[in-house]
Amino acid sequence: MKQTDIQSFATSQLTLLDHELQAELAETQLLTSTHAPTVLQRAGLALLNLTPSSQRTGFGGKTLLELGLDPAVGGGDLPEHGLRTGDICAVAEQPKGAERKKERESMEERGCSGVVTRVQREAVTVALDKDEVEVPRGKLWL
Incomplete structure (x- = not known):
């Protein structure tokens, strides 16, 4: 051998x-x-209408951002999705239906990337890549 x-x-x-x-x-x-974000959500590849429910510092100084459904949209459990612990993801401001492609791309660039660290029925926790991150405002999508 x-x-x-x-x-x-x-x-x-x-x-x-x-x-x-x-x-x-x-x-x-x-x-x-x-594809539009709504199409990606129907395919289980994205989550829409999220808001930060908590933000804290985790292991190695990484920012841990917990995202849940916006209470104005209904709150409660997240819809079915395919996100799992260890998935690389981006957190960005959710584009509105009439947003043009260039505006959507600029929103994605202003967002932040990270890794899913925890998935629960009502929330997803993401460890953001950069230590100092400004979380986008408004409704977010993952």
Whole structure:
């Protein structure tokens, strides 16, 4: 049996993981640029009408943002979705139905990215990437 070089195996695995990440990011970018947020929510890829219910500092100084449904929309449990712990996501101001594509893209750029750390029936917690983050105002989407 041929012995595997650990260094080359680890390097090849890291390269493959990076390719997978880049492919998923490209797919997500394509979906968000071609479909409205409501379509993405129906497919289980997004959550709309969210508001921050709490914000605190977590492990490593990361900002933990807990998002729940806006009480004006109904509050309570989140709709069905496919978000899981460990998913990379973006938190941005929710575009209105009549927003043009350029305005939607600028809203997404002003948003912040992070990783889902906890999923509950009524809230999702996201660890934001940057230490000092200004959370967008108004209704948010994930």
